[in-house]
Amino acid sequence: MTQPIDLHYWPTPNGWKASIILEELGLPYEVKPVNIAEGDQFEPEFLKISPNNKMPAIVDPDGPDGEPISVFESGAILIYLAEKTGRFLPADPRGKYRVLEWLMFQMGSVGPMLGQAHHFRQYAPETIPYAIQRYTDEAARIYRVIDRRLAESEYIAADEYTIADVAVFPWLVPHENQGQNLDDYPNLKRWYEAVESRPAVQRGLEVFAEQRRQLTRDMDEETRSTLFGNKR
Missing domain, CATH: 1.20.1050.10 (Glutathione S-transferase Yfyf (Class Pi); Chain A, domain 2)
Structure with a gap:
């Protein structure tokens, strides 16, 4: 049985790229929430797979050599999954x-x-x-x-x-x-x-949709610092 890909994710445009492509490809995946408003992106375990403290990131237990591989940066994730499955990226x-x-x-x-x-x-x-x-x-x-x-x-x-x-x-x-x-x-x-x-796009947008916050310029300073500050 194929093991699911770990999707480190929060419902933002970059996060949606990863959830949509996984839905389009029909690959099994398990969401690992990264609440960027609460600072999950700075946790040491997450930084091991995404050193720029940005989500999404994935961990595929079945990498190209049969061993687990982690991939960060949404564009790299799209290329990796397209090449893994031979879909949505032309061969020529x-x-x-x-x-x-x-x-x-x-x-x-x-x-x-x-x-x-x-x-x-x-x-x-x-x-x-x-x-x-x-x-x-x-x-x-x-x-x-x-x-x-x-x-x-x-x-x-x-x-x-x-x-x-x-x-x-x-x-x-x-x-x-x-x-x-x-x-x-x-x-x-x-x-x-x-x-x-597209049904897969709709499913991808629904992943953790209930957790998406509509932030405004009136957000509290702690949230603002976490999202836009200089944390490392």
């Missing part, structure tokens, strides 16, 4: 690198910039108009990049669903908090609705 080099291009776009631009838009619009302890405008505008630029791409392709990297879609979609779920209206991006909206309707 040209197709593979097209998917990896868009995966790196998510890791380098979509997540960091939309995260900043979300932070300054929702979480910053004071309203900073310049920062809000700067990152809301950058979010809009990124949405336009995706919209243009989806005018020429059914999905982000190809005409089939890949780990690039798994990576980008969760970051667009809180689009309203990023100051974006999907009606402004018709190609993106078409794609978003198609991905959102």
